[in-house]
Amino acid sequence: MLRYFVRRAGASLLVLFLVSIAVFSLFFAGAPSSIAMRFAGEGATRETVALVEQNLGLDRPLPVQYLDWVGGLLSLDFGVSFRTQEPVFESIVSRLPATASLALGAILIAVLVAVPLGSMAARKPGSLLDRTVSILAISGLSAPTFLIGLGLFYVLFYQLNRLGLPSFPSGGYVPIHESPLQWFLHMLLPWFTVALVNIGVYARFVRSTMIDTLRTDFVWFARAKGMSERRILGRLALKPSLAPLITLVGLDIGGLLGGTIITEQIWGIPGVGSYAVTGVLNGDLNVVMGTVMFAAVFIVVMNLVVDVAYALIDPRVRLR
Amino acid sequence: MTIEKMPLALEVDRLSVEFQTEDVTAKAIDDVSFSVGKGETLALVGESGSGKSVTARAVMGLVGDPGRVTNGTIRIGGDDVSRYSPRQWRAIRGARIAMVFQDSLSALNPVFTVGQQLVESFRVHKGIRGSAARKRAIELLELVRIPDAEQRFHQYPHEFSGGMRQRAMIAMSIALEPEVLIADEPTTALDVTVQAQILDLLADLQRERQMGLVLITHDLGIVAQRADRVAVMYSGRIVEETVTRKLFGSPSHGYTTALLGAIPRIDTSIGALTTIPGRPPQLGRQGRGCSFAPRCEFAVAACRDEIPEPIEVDRGHIAACHEWERVRDESK
Numbered sequence: 001m002l003r004y005f006v007r008r009a010g011a012s013l014l015v016l017f018l019v020s021i022a023v024f025s026l027f028f029a030g031a032p033s034s035i036a037m038r039f040a041g042e043g044a045t046r047e048t049v050a051l052v053e054q055n056l057g058l059d060r061p062l063p064v065q066y067l068d069w070v071g072g073l074l075s076l077d078f079g080v081s082f083r084t085q086e087p088v089f090e091s092i093v094s095r096l097p098a099t100a101s102l103a104l105g106a107i108l109i110a111v112l113v114a115v116p117l118g119s120m121a122a123r124k125p126g127s128l129l130d131r132t133v134s135i136l137a138i139s140g141l142s143a144p145t146f147l148i149g150l151g152l153f154y155v156l157f158y159q160l161n162r163l164g165l166p167s168f169p170s171g172g173y174v175p176i177h178e179s180p181l182q183w184f185l186h187m188l189l190p191w192f193t194v195a196l197v198n199i200g201v202y203a204r205f206v207r208s209t210m211i212d213t214l215r216t217d218f219v220w221f222a223r224a225k226g227m228s229e230r231r232i233l234g235r236l237a238l239k240p241s242l243a244p245l246i247t248l249v250g251l252d253i254g255g256l257l258g259g260t261i262i263t264e265q266i267w268g269i270p271g272v273g274s275y276a277v278t279g280v281l282n283g284d285l286n287v288v289m290g291t292v293m294f295a296a297v298f299i300v301v302m303n304l305v306v307d308v309a310y311a312l313i314d315p316r317v318r319l320r
Numbered sequence: 321m322t323i324e325k326m327p328l329a330l331e332v333d334r335l336s337v338e339f340q341t342e343d344v345t346a347k348a349i350d351d352v353s354f355s356v357g358k359g360e361t362l363a364l365v366g367e368s369g370s371g372k373s374v375t376a377r378a379v380m381g382l383v384g385d386p387g388r389v390t391n392g393t394i395r396i397g398g399d400d401v402s403r404y405s406p407r408q409w410r411a412i413r414g415a416r417i418a419m420v421f422q423d424s425l426s427a428l429n430p431v432f433t434v435g436q437q438l439v440e441s442f443r444v445h446k447g448i449r450g451s452a453a454r455k456r457a458i459e460l461l462e463l464v465r466i467p468d469a470e471q472r473f474h475q476y477p478h479e480f481s482g483g484m485r486q487r488a489m490i491a492m493s494i495a496l497e498p499e500v501l502i503a504d505e506p507t508t509a510l511d512v513t514v515q516a517q518i519l520d521l522l523a524d525l526q527r528e529r530q531m532g533l534v535l536i537t538h539d540l541g542i543v544a545q546r547a548d549r550v551a552v553m554y555s556g557r558i559v560e561e562t563v564t565r566k567l568f569g570s571p572s573h574g575y576t577t578a579l580l581g582a583i584p585r586i587d588t589s590i591g592a593l594t595t596i597p598g599r600p601p602q603l604g605r606q607g608r609g610c611s612f613a614p615r616c617e618f619a620v621a622a623c624r625d626e627i628p629e630p631i632e633v634d635r636g637h638i639a640a641c642h643e644w645e646r647v648r649d650e651s652k
Contacts, residue, residue: 217426224380224421225441225492226414239431314431315476 001311008307012300019296020073023289024066038283039082073293079286081279088290092272098173099271102263103256105187106194107249114199115242118206119233125211133203140200149193149266156189171268190267194260198252205248209241243313247306254302258295327398329532330379330417330500331355335392337371337378348374348387349556353630356500356532361523363547363564364536365579369600371556372536376502379534380419381409397499415445418493420522422505424485428477434461434488435473441495460491464521483514487521494525501526502534507542519546540579544568552576555600555611558630562637570648572639574616577651610642618643618650 036053037044044052053059057068072079078088121133140148153170160167168189174182213219214237222236259273272291279287311317335352338345349371356362364372377383379394381404393402396416401409421427429437438457442448448456454473461469464487477485486506493501503522507515523546526533535547543550544564551561552575560573571577581594598615610616613623622642630640633648641647 217421217423218429220382220384221419221421221427221489221492222429223382224413224419226410226412226445227440228410228444231444236429236432240429243431316430316478 004311005308008304012304015300015303016297019300020070020293021066023292023296024069035285069289078290078293081287082284083282088286091275091287092290092294095270095272095275096257097175098269099257099259099264099273101173101176101183101187102190102194102260102269102271103253106191107198107253107256109191110195110198110202111245111249113195114202115206115238115245117199118203119210119238119241121203121207122210122214123229123233125207130207133207137200137203140196141204142200143196145193145197145262146266148196149190149263152189152193153266171266173269173271190263190269193263193266194256202245202248205245206241209244210237213237213241239313243310246309246313250302250306250309251299254299255295257298257302259291326358328355328395329358329360329397330534331393331395332375332379333393333395335375335378335394336390337374337383338388338390340386340388347556349378349553352392352553352556352558354551354558354561356534358499358532359526359530360549361526361533361535361547363543363550364534364553365538365540365543365550366553367538367600370553372553373504374556375553376419376504376534376536379500379502380413380417382413411445414441414493414498415496416498417500417502418496418498420486420490420493420501420503420506423509424482424489425477425509427489428485430477433474433476434480438473438488438492438495441492445496457491457495460495461488463525464488464491466491482510483517486510486514486518490518490521490525494529494531497529498531500532500534502536504536505538506535508537508539515542552579557611557640559612559641560637560639561630562634562639566634566637570634570637571651572633572637572644572648573612573641574618574643574647575612576639577647578615578617580651610640618647 036049036056036058039056040048040052050059057065060068069079076089078092080087081091117133117136121127121130124130156168157170161170169182169186172186174186176183210233214232216237219232219237222232227236257272259271259276261273261277263269264271264273265277272294275287276291276295278284279291332355333353336350337348339348340346352371352375354362354364364375366372374383374387377387378389381394381401383389389402393400395401396412401412404412428434435454435457438460439449439453442453442456458469458473461472466472466484466487472480472484472488477488480488486509490506501522506522507518510518519542522533522535525531535542537543547564549561549563550567551558552567552573553559554575560567560571560576567576568580571580575596578594578596596615601611601614609622609624609626610619610628613619616623618641620643626642628640628642630638631644633639633644
């Protein structure tokens with residue numbers, strides 16, 4: 001198990017290294033003078049631009065700049081925002097609780113809803129329940145996030161509010177340590193905005209793996225031992241069916257922790273995603289690169305977590 | 321001399337199973353009757369697709385969709401279980417009638433330890449849990465001669481060798497001392513030396529516990545050594561049934577002789593092995609006569625027109641063949 005983990009961790013480091021090169025060459029190595037020009041402001045003289053280039057170290061050889069940048073990343077120095085002069089790393093970290101609340105809550109809801117739905121649908125493929133679940137899943141899956149978000153907003157905030165009924169908050173974020181209840185109420189609609197899509201994906205996924213599992217000899221053997229269908233569906237066939245879902249869930253969490261741009265925008269959540277958007281709109285290079293690297297780290301780390309979780313659920317994986 | 325009337329371990333009477341697809345209804349097994357006494361071994365032989373496994377599942381009450389038991393009764397230890405509700409079936413499955421599958425690697429759950437899979441029978445059926453269940457599970461592993469049972473208890477199926485895994489599955493099947501054990505090709509996936517060990521183990525367990533054993537196989541060598549009686553299946557029907565000695569000595573059905581002709585023999589020097597020409601009819605495509613007639617060297621006109629009824633050709637020897645006398649005389 002330890003060797004397995006070390007091997008996976010090594011592979012993850014390699015991936016991060018490659019990502020860092022890609023990010024660096026995409027954003028930095030492209031056009032140093034244009035960066036300097038933007039930084040120097042409109043109508044700056046050539047001398048000023050050259051001076052800015054020198055100040056930012058853009059005139060040095062690329063490998064030196066790269067090493068300097070990576071060295072910064074490793075010591076958690078992501079540079080400062082060109083615009084606000086605030087350190088990028090601290091800004092991301094301060095926005096992380098909002099993003100993490102959104103990501104983890106949404107995925108939790110999606111899993112809790114999708115696993116029973118998918119399992120029940122798998123029990124009788126083609127039944128009314130199965131088809132209902134499929135239709136719901138495909139609707140959730142194919143509706144764009146902004147549509148779901150705006151739909152929830154319209155019905156559960158705007159219409160309820162207009163009728164004078166108690167409604168959900170229209171947006172914003174309350175840290176959990178300030179008021180758990182307000183945190184929960186503020187997060188509920190954003191959670192479902194993200195979760196509806198994932199419920200569709202997961203339910204269909206669980207359904208198809210469960211259908212395969214229910215056909216295996218070990219399920220028949222369990223029946224021959226007198227195990228009930230409920231026990232088979234809820235435990236004996238569920239555990240082997242969940243292993244592949246772990247991959248999906250882990251990668252989704254990794255992706256969401258990197259920031260959910262649309263959902264955070266709709267619900268006014270000050271998370272990593274909205275920070276990245278601000279960075280892009282302002283051409284704030286350090287912010288963009290910082291958030292991208294941050295998202296990459298989450299995805300790679302979650303990949304690693306998935307591999308380990310997979311090995312914990314399915315003991316055969318440890319041998320490979 | 322009076323023979324004491326004891327309930328048989330398993331009695332199957334005129335059992336039929338149909339498979340219903342959108343446009344075809346196919347009889348997977350038709351009018352299958354056999355019985356197994358306590359401590360007796362009945363071999364169920366036939367080629368693949370002859371209905372052996374469907375019979376086994378039907379007797380376990382486990383005919384899955386789209387199959388359906390359309391007729392027949394099943395008695396276990398004298399109790400008619402054929403009208404049992406799903407809940408009643410669950411209570412006897414694993415407890416009074418149990419089954420060993422062919423491939424232990426796919427029949428054991430890969431993500432639970434062997435111990436967990438053993439203990440669950442005690443918990444679900446008897447409410448025995450915790451260290452008591454654990455103790456009994458380890459005793460069972462020792463009973464099926466698995467060395468280091470304490471450690472093996474905590475291992476996963478893939479950490480076992482093929483033979484050990486088959487022993488573990490047998491341990492799970494006999495955990496609750498069933499009256500009937502159905503072994504569906506229990507040694508097909510194993511190499512020959514291990515096969516003998518597993519069959520010895522089954523025979524010992526059967527003797528100790530007076531279980532009725534239904535041994536499903538296509539290996540006539542195993543039949544000759546291990547079975548008290550044999551039922552030969554072809555295309556969903558039992559075509560011949562008798563004690564093992566008589567089946568090999570005076571086969572009375574065209575299919576049985578063809579089957580026996582396909583075994584290699586060491587004591588005679590015929591050139592090539594006989595093969596049976598043609599193939600079994602597809603499900604749902606059985607004609608109106610004897611379904612073996614198109615492949616049978618003894619077939620006459622009547623065989624193609626009329627399904628032969630099973631008749632007692634000798635004491636305790638049943639065959640469903642119009643030409644059984646000719647078949648028996650010529651195969652001597």
